[in-house]
Amino acid sequence: MPDPLLIIVALICGMASRAVGMPALIGYLAAGFVLHELNVGGGEMLAKLAEMGITLLLFSIGLKLQIRDLLLPRIWGTTVIHMLVTQLVILAFLSLAGQLMPGLGLSITSNLVIAFAFSFSSTVFVIQIMQERGEMASRHANLAIGVLIIQDLAAVLFLAASTGKVPELSALWLLLLLPARRPIVRLLRLAGHGELFTLAGFALAILGAQLFDSVGVKGDLGALLIGVLLAGEQKGKELARNLLYFKDLFLVGFFLSIGLGGWPSPSLMILAFALGALALLKPLLYFPLFTRFHVAPRTALLASNSLANHSEFGLIVIAVAATQGWVKPEWSSAMSIAIAVSFLVASPLNRLSHTMYRRHRLRLLRHESPLVRAQRPDTSNVRVLVLGMGNIGTGAYEAIARSYGEQVLGIDDNDRKLAQHHAMHRRVAAADASDPDFWHRVALDQLELVMLALTNHQENMLVADLLRELGYTGRIAAVVRFDEEATALEAKGISAFNLYAQAGEGFAAHAAQGLRERRSADRDVNETEEPGS
Missing domain, CATH: 1.20.1530.20 (Na+/H+ antiporter like fold)
Incomplete structure (x- = not known):
């Protein structure tokens, strides 16, 4: 053969x-x-x-x-x-x-x-x-x-x-x-x-x-x-x-x-x-x-x-x-x-x-060692959690922190990435979003919003199921890439932002904002020039 x-x-x-x-x-x-x-x-x-x-x-x-x-x-x-x-x-x-x-x-x-x-x-x-x-x-x-x-x-x-x-x-x-x-x-x-x-x-x-x-x-x-x-x-x-x-x-x-x-x-x-x-x-x-x-x-x-x-x-x-x-x-x-x-x-x-x-x-x-116990993240006074501090999560953190300040906590598993965020004076901690031990240390009754910026559908679903299992009743928002992922999350009562489908709207809004600023600047220039002409 x-x-x-x-x-x-x-x-x-x-x-x-x-x-x-x-x-x-x-x-x-x-x-x-x-x-x-x-x-x-x-x-x-x-x-x-x-x-x-x-x-x-x-x-x-x-x-x-x-x-x-x-x-x-x-x-x-x-x-x-x-x-x-x-x-x-x-x-x-x-x-x-x-x-x-x-x-x-x-x-x-x-x-x-x-x-x-x-x-x-x-x-x-x-x-x-x-x-x-x-x-x-x-x-x-x-x-x-x-x-x-x-x-x-x-x-x-x-x-x-x-x-x-x-x-x-x-x-x-x-x-x-x-x-x-x-x-x-x-x-x-x-x-x-x-x-x-x-x-x-x-x-x-x-x-x-x-x-x-x-x-x-x-x-x-x-x-x-x-x-x-x-x-x-x-x-x-x-x-x-x-x-x-x-x-x-x-x-x-x-x-x-x-x-x-x-x-x-x-x-x-x-x-x-x-x-x-x-x-x-x-x-x-x-x-x-x-x-x-x-x-x-x-x-x-x-x-x-x-x-x-x-x-x-x-x-x-x-x-x-x-x-x-x-x-x-x-x-x-x-x-x-x-x-x-x-x-x-x-x-x-x-x-x-x-x-x-x-x-x-x-x-x-x-079997937890004293060193691991001492490294548990500080989750006190947190009202918003951003899970995944990549480019999307960082942007979400910066936007939400304007309203909530130090009550926003960013979570990531990458130590080098966390060091960069610490240098930028962001409140971040090392944890696994799918770890029930982490969520047991969070005051879920005080938590208002969980933002899943993980861009991985299976992990988003795992975290969402875990939160509901632990009795969290607040709002959950997640980033997705495909329509079927959005449908699966929305069936669980989770707000889904389609990174590809809705990115065009965000891009258009950004471009329109720039156009409005340009027109406003041109109008100001024209008004300044008219008295002396």
Whole structure:
């Protein structure tokens, strides 16, 4: 079967997986196994897609790498401790399995590699559930993604060392890439925002991989480090957004190729199911680690639950280890089954995360550290709350503060953004708008207006439902982008401002005001000139 038809099969299986609430990744893996049963193999195009997907994955990780954030103990400390403990647990489990099922042929080397692969959590899964719930900008999403990046870096170091090649002396020339940051950023600015810009991103990822590979260093590490050069730049963030779907598209080839490799032996399949279910133990360690590192209990719970799965990066580690002869090739298919099982058990857990916190809130608050307790925002004497202090929220804050002054409080989750608002003498505080702990500290009976400037419909709906559940009867206004979003909010008694549809009215009002001022100025000039003429 031609490779393009394999992609169509993957599309159908991916859509079916998404329709039942699972990540599309499960469908791609299933497509590979189905095609294997039909005696269909992949060709050169599929191999190239898989290779390009991994290169773009590592390049994208580099673009998101904020060293300052990753150096926070709650991120690197939690990740390192959790990975070490997880590997010890998996090693013990594999040792027991090896005694019960001697036919597995597990060695010390294979056990170490397999335990390492199972210590990661899935970036694809976490980003998907956060996007679906409108929580990508939340503290728990940022915390979970920070942990994932540290894990991905560990995997990249493994991949870089896996070839066993010694870098050539010419590899020292790669140090010249350090001052290349500014020229590369200028090049990206020159490329604009369209297809030329995206093509420049592809070229940079491929160039980085080829450069490193040419001097005896694994090319994947080159793609990562070229991305790191651009991390923190606005063009780097834009490039990460542009390449997101291309990266996912090319990785389809990798996931398909895993399934095309066939099924593992029956005993190994049983072990894969058991390893997949073990992912549910991960939050039991993440939560106490997060709270010990002064993370609020709710943030710790939601981040921990999102990490209760195994990673597609583990598949890459196992695939590379199989080429080196460290594990049997059938472990690639076993790993894919374990990942699928972990997604199946993690999905309902994540759907219940908010309910779980509300139900056990008082018990979980016992784990709150004194430092977190001391950082609770001051919500006294507040009559108006503006949730989301971006451009729209800031404009709303400035307009409403003319009437309410210090009784207006702006809420945001971005610490750097909050520092800028503090410098402008605005009353702002750090909090998660969907956090019931925050609302329990607000005098809802004195609150007259809540302005939802979050521009994310799912988050707006979540906050609105929470407020009504807590008994708030005041006015709620929200910013929306589409008519169906306005309809859904208005059905809940919330005033919706359509950013796109009503922006034209605001623009016209602004232009008309300027025209009136111009006519008034011209009239004043004419009246001044007439007596002397």
